Amino acid sequence: MAQTNYTPISLYYSTTAAAVPLAANLVPGELAININDGKLYFENSSGVVTLLAQSGSASPVTTISFGSTGLTPSTATSGAVTVAGTLAVANGGTNATATPTAGALAYGTGSAYAFTSAGTAGQLLQSNGSSAPTWFTPTYATTGKAIAMALVFGG
Numbered sequence: 001m002a003q004t005n006y007t008p009i010s011l012y013y014s015t016t017a018a019a020v021p022l023a024a025n026l027v028p029g030e031l032a033i034n035i036n037d038g039k040l041y042f043e044n045s046s047g048v049v050t051l052l053a054q055s056g057s058a059s060p061v062t063t064i065s066f067g068s069t070g071l072t073p074s075t076a077t078s079g080a081v082t083v084a085g086t087l088a089v090a091n092g093g094t095n096a097t098a099t100p101t102a103g104a105l106a107y108g109t110g111s112a113y114a115f116t117s118a119g120t121a122g123q124l125l126q127s128n129g130s131s132a133p134t135w136f137t138p139t140y141a142t143t144g145k146a147i148a149m150a151l152v153f154g155g
Helices: none
Strands: 012-014 030-032 039-043 049-054 107-108 112-115 126-130 131-134
Touching: none
Parallel strands: 012 030
Antiparallel strands: 030 039, 039 049, 107 112, 126 131
């Protein structure tokens, strides 16, 4: 509604659902609104009509693509989005929902990252080939003989 002695600003508009203005209908920098959808468009300096904003009830986010991860919002939403799922190793994730424990070590299962349970003081970690590594408590000779451990570096 225009007030006395003011010039109202009128935007190019449509009341047709899903209608997007054509570049031919706008000049660069001009705004257009779809009143039915609650979407605001503008024409950029290259002559491309772009969605600038939309009302929260117009189109809530129902899916998001993070590459091939398959992560999706936990509920339909607009604005800030909370996602649920697991992020693939190839995309920087662990491909699992495991949470490490203090004193645990990460290892690969072949398709995901996992964590050992926490070891106790004096335990050593033992490889079990392609199975999960385990902690064990070594037994030492008590005859007074020295135990020598050789570390080999290099490859």
